[in-house]
Amino acid sequence: MHSLQYFSTTFEAQFSMAGFPTSPEKLYEACDYFLRLGGKRIRPVSVLMGNELFGDVTADAFRVATAVELFHNFTLVHDDIMDEAPLRRNRETVHVKYGEPTALLAGDVMMVRAYQFLTQVNPEQLPRILTLFNKTATEVCEGQQLDMNFEVQEEVSFEEYLHMITLKTSVLLAASLQLGAILGGAGLGNQHHLYEFGKKLGIAFQVQDDYLDAFGDPEKFGKQPGGDILANKKTFLLIHALETLDEKGRKHLKGLMQSGEPGKVGKVLDVFSDCKVDSWAKSLKEKYFNEALRHLEDVAVLSTRKKELAAFAAFLMMREN
Amino acid sequence: MHSLQYFSTTFEAQFSMAGFPTSPEKLYEACDYFLRLGGKRIRPVSVLMGNELFGDVTADAFRVATAVELFHNFTLVHDDIMDEAPLRRNRETVHVKYGEPTALLAGDVMMVRAYQFLTQVNPEQLPRILTLFNKTATEVCEGQQLDMNFEVQEEVSFEEYLHMITLKTSVLLAASLQLGAILGGAGLGNQHHLYEFGKKLGIAFQVQDDYLDAFGDPEKFGKQPGGDILANKKTFLLIHALETLDEKGRKHLKGLMQSGEPGKVGKVLDVFSDCKVDSWAKSLKEKYFNEALRHLEDVAVLSTRKKELAAFAAFLMMREN
Numbered sequence: 356m357h358s359l360q361y362f363s364t365t366f367e368a369q370f371s372m373a374g375f376p377t378s379p380e381k382l383y384e385a386c387d388y389f390l391r392l393g394g395k396r397i398r399p400v401s402v403l404m405g406n407e408l409f410g411d412v413t414a415d416a417f418r419v420a421t422a423v424e425l426f427h428n429f430t431l432v433h434d435d436i437m438d439e440a441p442l443r444r445n446r447e448t449v450h451v452k453y454g455e456p457t458a459l460l461a462g463d464v465m466m467v468r469a470y471q472f473l474t475q476v477n478p479e480q481l482p483r484i485l486t487l488f489n490k491t492a493t494e495v496c497e498g499q500q501l502d503m504n505f506e507v508q509e510e511v512s513f514e515e516y517l518h519m520i521t522l523k524t525s526v527l528l529a530a531s532l533q534l535g536a537i538l539g540g541a542g543l544g545n546q547h548h549l550y551e552f553g554k555k556l557g558i559a560f561q562v563q564d565d566y567l568d569a570f571g572d573p574e575k576f577g578k579q580p581g582g583d584i585l586a587n588k589k590t591f592l593l594i595h596a597l598e599t600l601d602e603k604g605r606k607h608l609k610g611l612m613q614s615g616e617p618g619k620v621g622k623v624l625d626v627f628s629d630c631k632v633d634s635w636a637k638s639l640k641e642k643y644f645n646e647a648l649r650h651l652e653d654v655a656v657l658s659t660r661k662k663e664l665a666a667f668a669a670f671l672m673m674r675e676n
Numbered sequence: 677m678h679s680l681q682y683f684s685t686t687f688e689a690q691f692s693m694a695g696f697p698t699s700p701e702k703l704y705e706a707c708d709y710f711l712r713l714g715g716k717r718i719r720p721v722s723v724l725m726g727n728e729l730f731g732d733v734t735a736d737a738f739r740v741a742t743a744v745e746l747f748h749n750f751t752l753v754h755d756d757i758m759d760e761a762p763l764r765r766n767r768e769t770v771h772v773k774y775g776e777p778t779a780l781l782a783g784d785v786m787m788v789r790a791y792q793f794l795t796q797v798n799p800e801q802l803p804r805i806l807t808l809f810n811k812t813a814t815e816v817c818e819g820q821q822l823d824m825n826f827e828v829q830e831e832v833s834f835e836e837y838l839h840m841i842t843l844k845t846s847v848l849l850a851a852s853l854q855l856g857a858i859l860g861g862a863g864l865g866n867q868h869h870l871y872e873f874g875k876k877l878g879i880a881f882q883v884q885d886d887y888l889d890a891f892g893d894p895e896k897f898g899k900q901p902g903g904d905i906l907a908n909k910k911t912f913l914l915i916h917a918l919e920t921l922d923e924k925g926r927k928h929l930k931g932l933m934q935s936g937e938p939g940k941v942g943k944v945l946d947v948f949s950d951c952k953v954d955s956w957a958k959s960l961k962e963k964y965f966n967e968a969l970r971h972l973e974d975v976a977v978l979s980t981r982k983k984e985l986a987a988f989a990a991f992l993m994m995r996e997n
Contacts, residue, residue, distance in 0.1 A: 382821040433784065437777035456758035456824050459780065460817050463754060463787070467813040470791060474806040478799055485795040492788040496781050500703040503777050 359667045362403045363396050369417055385453040385461040392444045398531040399424045404664055405535025416538050418472045423531050425469035432462040491530040498523025511589050525557025548653045555647035560671050562640040565590040570633050581620035587612045596630045680988045683724045684717050690738055706774040706782040713765045719852040720745045725985055726856025737859050739793045744852050746790035753783040812851035819844025832910050846878025869974045876968035881992050883961040886911040891954050902941035908933045917951045
């Protein structure tokens with residue numbers, strides 16, 4: 356069995372060679388530029404590890420891993436347009452560097468290219484692979500729409516936010532693992548548990564993400580905390596605080612979030628602390644992480660085979676930046 | 677054998693029932709809104725007719741026809757964003773009605789939905805269908821990028837424009853016919869001729885489109901001609917005029933095109949007439965139309981089977997609006 360690090364390196368080597376055509380230059384330059392910004396390649400690695408759990412890693416697994424990473428990057432390019440984000444991984448976003456029309460099209464061709472890789476999967480497994488991929492792709496788009504809705508929706512419940520996060524970020528991790536499992540020849544039960552493992556892990560990861568943005572150690576986190584608070588973004592923390600507070604406290608917190616006063620971040624963090632949002636978030640993350648691990652335990656393969664996936668999960672949960 | 681009209685009606689009935697989910701409401705409302713704007717459904721009809729040329733129309737042909745129409749609408753929604761177009765078929769474009777982020781996502785989910793329909797095709801033919809579809813989808817995106825490049829590119833040659841038009845509009849018509857032929861069990865030679873028939877027909881159609889915009893009878897054309905001239909758009913006509921004129925005439929025409937003077941359209945049309953652009957365009961259209969028909973003749977099925985496709989081609993060439 357191979358480690359996250361091994362698969363990440365192996366995938367990166369193949370991925371960087373899965374180049375685009377050269378013409379029209381501007382279009383494919385934009386694609387190349389974005390794909391070279393890197394990233395953790397968590398999703399393709401999940402495909403490969405999901406495969407290896409049940410058998411030797413196949414060439415098809417690399418194809419599906421590539422498709423998943425292309426799809427993920429397609430969503431990032433389009434999300435950046437929708438969010439009018441100037442930076443991604445500290446570099447200019449595609450629409451800033453190449454203009455919005457080219458960024459839109461670059462996303463579109465990345466998506467088509469994802470399907471080009473999927474199409475090469477062995478025909479026997481192709482329909483199952485495509486069906487799961489399509490379902491997941493649809494859900495990710497739905498999640499992004501919900502996320503945008505929430506920006507203007509006054510009240511967002513914990514359940515609504517959880518649903519949005521599940522669609523927007525967790526299902527792709529879940530599906531990546533299941534796609535690998537399908538290619539490895541896993542039965543439906545094992546596929547299900549691996550999917551749920553990824554889904555719960557994705558939620559735990561997002562809880563942690565929201566937590567770190569508010570309470571992360573600036574030294575380790577690499578940036579000043581409070582970005583979500585400054586942007587008046589709905590997060591697990593804000594939603595829980597609003598659900599915990601009484602009417603008066605709720606009004607006060609909402610007022611703070613909408614304000615642009617200099618001490619905003621500190622004041623909101625004070626409210627969060629008063630509501631014990633930090634310990635609540637920690638235990639929420641633990642809850643989903645443990646649920647994830649239970650699903651991994653339920654996958655019916657020798658537990659020694661699962662060691663690397665458990666380490667992968669632990670790595671995601673140790674993230675400090 | 678069935679007519680364009682028959683297939684158009686039959687397709688429309690099935691297509692209107694191929695509904696989207698209901699949530700997130702705004703996202704799927706945007707999709708529904710756009711798909712209900714109608715259109716000639718030329719491409720799905722081409723799939724069905726391409727199929728029927730070689731055998732009974734299958735359920736798969738309707739799936740592929742739906743996919744092709746969804747893909748076409750996806751490109752229209754995204755093109756409208758890129759072109760900042762306020763209207764499509766005299767109704768508000770999706771980004772005007774629902775905002776740009778939702779329009780972008782609506783396009784994305786239409787595209788995924790296209791693949792959902794393709795995925796249901798019988799597994800034996802699925803890889804071939806997907807391969808052609810993916811290739812075509814990529815080319816359409818490339819064509820749109822070239823079209824945008826041409827807006828800021830000072831000199832565009834006839835060959836460059838022809839290449840752009842082929843990618844942006846002709847290959848989808850060509851591929852639609854070939855996809856139908858594949859489902860009908862056609863051999864490679866017949867597939868090739870049907871593809872070329874569609875490609876040449878698409879080019880002839882675009883020449884006609886450019887011609888009508890300049891020289892169309894306002895009574896029959898339904899709008900004042902000269903839209904392309906007012907928008908300083910590169911067309912077959914403008915490019916040919918520029919290639920025909922001497923240096924002085926070229927300078928004069930370029931100046932006119934960039935100007936905003938009231939009599940602009942009339943003056944440009946005068947130059948076009950002086951260069952005999954109108955008769956040139958007519959014969960160019962004839963040339964491609966005849967090439968298209970020759971490829972149809974070369975399809976090795978009884979000529980009685982081809983009658984409806986020939987009528988379909990003639991219908992496209994008689995268009996006056």
